[in-house]
Amino acid sequence: MTETTSGEAQPRALLISAQSADKLAELCREAARSPFRYGLRRQTDARETLGKYRRAAVASGETEAAEILLAPPETHGAPKKLAFAFPGQGAAGAVPVAELRRLLPVFSKYLGIAEKAAERAAGASLTPLLEKGRNSDALAEHISVFAYGAALAFQYIDWGFVPDLILPHSLGEFSALAISGMADFEETAEFVCRRALVIDSIKERGVMLHAEAPLDLAEELAARGAGKLSVASVNGPRSVVLSGTESAAREAERALDMAKIPHRRLRVPYAAHSPLMGEAAEKIAALPFPALNEPEIPVFSTLDGNPLSAAICSRAERRAAQCLLPARFDKVIAAARNFAEGAEITAAEFGVHRTLAGAGLAAMPESRWLGASSMKRYVADKPRAYCFRRGIMETAAALWEDGFADGLEWTKI
Known part of the structure; x- marks a missing residue:
């Protein structure tokens, strides 16, 4: 992607809030008829206070904004x-x-x-x-x-x-x-x-290897490595990283292939979290x-x-x-x-x-x-600067919807 955003329709934010889910849905339907007529203003049923129920649409065009406003909300009232x-x-x-x-x-x-x-x-x-x-x-x-x-x-x-x-x-x-x-x-x-x-x-850099394997299998593979392979990271029940020498990693890869367990080398140029x-x-x-x-x-x-x-x-x-x-x-x-x-x-x-x-x-x-x-969805034909800008706005919008801030400064980027 190119860096320029010249001529690109930039993302805009429309924020709507209300004191009830029904009122919010009503306001969203109203706004969806002509979303950008609302500009960047906060819209509430009372017009003075920010409601508990919120929707935020970040879009570059009115059709896209309307689709977001009319889609089922991702949030609900849980703490x-x-x-x-x-x-x-x-x-x-x-x-x-x-x-x-x-x-x-x-x-x-x-x-x-x-x-x-x-x-x-x-x-x-x-x-x-x-x-x-x-x-x-x-x-x-x-x-x-x-x-x-x-x-x-x-x-x-x-x-x-x-x-x-x-x-x-x-x-x-x-x-x-x-x-x-x-x-x-x-x-x-x-x-x-x-x-x-x-x-x-x-000097001895080593390699790192991710596997969709349980911890006990990773520990078994590390033990076979005789000190040249170790468990470097545990991310979840079937997400581990092994770290060690090139030869020990190849042995582990062969064992993983035999067990039909997906694995891949990481692009980390040294064996982090290991005796190396x-x-x-x-x-x-x-x-x-x-x-x-x-x-x-x-x-x-x-x-x-x-x-x-x-x-x-x-x-x-x-x-x-x-x-x-x-x-x-x-x-x-x-x-x-x-x-x-x-x-x-x-x-x-x-x-x-x-x-x-x-x-x-x-x-x-x-x-x-x-x-x-x-961004929520990757768009291949957009410049990198657009994607970052929109990604930041979409994330801030999601956090605003969840009630983590009342301010609107993020809408101005």
Whole structure:
């Protein structure tokens, strides 16, 4: 896709609210006759107060807007909790940086901070890395995933979408530290860069392999690897990642083929969360780490799903463990369900793609899992800048429908 949006009909938002479901349906039918006649104004039956029942349509044309308004609503009246999810390596993708910085002032502010931090800590230029998307080294991938996700999350918070809990996966824990108020964003960006430089320096890189297999089979395959293969990540009952040497991974692939279990290599150029990271883990543990506060928003550990605290995160041995031990996103999800206490969870994932949605929805089928910058439906003929803009608006609209903010600033992008 090209980056230009010249001549492109840009997405617009129409928001409707009412004090009852019946009244909302009536207003939606009325608005559907000529949606853009309403412009960007909030429409309510009382005209002064925001109703409990809400619909938001994001569309580029009136026919599309009418279809959205007349479709059955995705939301209902159950209590809800908002979760921000931060993915790890593999979540990067090509980003239309200039367009997003023009549209999103808070995102632009934090991206600028990250750019200066990356230059100081590693001599890296962040914008070209984000625009490229697919990166072959840890430095480029890690700072891209961290900076993009955290900067966009700060923008959502500025719009009034403040999370009730934060769900990190692996590298995503550093974004979670900054968003929860535990660590300074700039200091964390510098640490992410220095950590990645250490990882890029290791000689025996290894590979990573995802399999649609249960944990017990993954552990059996790892045991056959005789120390050269380990379980690197557990995302769900049948979603695991193995990490280790090339030869050990090939043996595991043959076993998976014989068992007719789907599997694929990940594009991570080293064996994260494995003993092959031992040398790097020791050096990373010795790196200066940001000063920590207690979290303003609960964060659940990517290692065991337990709530994080300043005391836990300040331990150098824990930073080593993040390199060596499995990422247990299954336990993060279990902790989120317990924290929600029966409320439904609406999750917004702050990566370019929704890499965690499969695991999240499998464990919480009643949840709603949104990509912070992902369109509901991919449209092949649209420019990249349009897709990001619309994806952000659609996600903000869904969160507004769920009642997580009353403000309308997001409609102005």
